[in-house]
Amino acid sequence: MTEATRAREDICRIARSMFDRGLTCGASGNISVKLSDGSYLVTPTGSSMGFLDPARISHLSEDLRHLSGxxxxxxIPLHSAFYDTRSHTGAVVHLHSSHSVALSMLPETDPDNALPPLTPYGIMRLGKVKLLPFFLPGDAAMGEAVRGLAGKRSAVLLANHGPVVAGKDLWAAAYAMEELEETAKLALLLRGTQHKALSDAQVQAVVRKFDVDW
Incomplete structure (x- = not known):
């Protein structure tokens, strides 16, 4: 099995799993993977992540020309911003997952660190998640906002829209995305309660032990 064939099948498998579990719905969400030759595989516009066809996945050249599919x-500008500013990025996942979107709309959400420190895994897999302002879907300004972070964040939360996560490969990006959504869910469940988040000292211990870009 070639690298591209395996990546096409993994994109469809992961996308279907996310769709089936309600992490994205309808024709929302998109995934991209960078291949070793510098080209990209990208989910098609207007497609449902629950019903992707590996043969119809978009194939783009290194300079983002449409080759096939x-x-x-x-x-695409949103995805390319992560690839261009984080050289070790191998995949990008963007969803409209409900709890993350809800968290993006709360006035108390910290724009510099949208996820509260509730579990070590949210810190380990995501670092700090930047809350970006609202942009119209497809607006190239989203990509420019990501570029403005200079590669310092692997994940962002688009206000009233949804999360975007970059990872070293597709599985890492998918796992980090799911951790983001689960942490957002916990934050909403605990809102208004006297819960115990991780202390600053505990956060720093996680950052040091797992070499988190914090």
Whole structure:
């Protein structure tokens, strides 16, 4: 099995799993993977992540020219911003997952660190998650906002829209995305309660032990 064939199948397998578990719905969400030759595989525009066809995944050249497959997602500028600013990025996942979107709309959400420190895994897999302002879907300004972070964040939360996560490969990006959504869910469940988040000292211990970019 070639690298591209395996990546196409993994994209569809992961996307279907996310769709089946309600992490994305309808024709929302998109995934991209960078291949070793510098080209990209990207989920098509207007497609449901629950019903992707490996043969119809968009294939883009290193300079983002459409080579084959269906027309790619309109969020290409958002994805390319992560690849261009984080050299070790191998995949990007963007969802409209409900709890993350809800968290993005709460006035108390910290724009510099949108996820409260509730578990070590949210810190280990995501670092700090930057809350970006609202942009129209497909607006190239989203990509520019990510570029403005200079590669310092592997994940962002688009206000009233959804999370975007970059990882070293597709599985790492998918696992980090799911951790983001689960942490957002916990934050909403605990809102208004007298819960115990991780202390600053505990957060720093996690950062040091797992070499987190904090």
């Amino acid at each position: 269906d027309k790619p997602t309109k969020e």
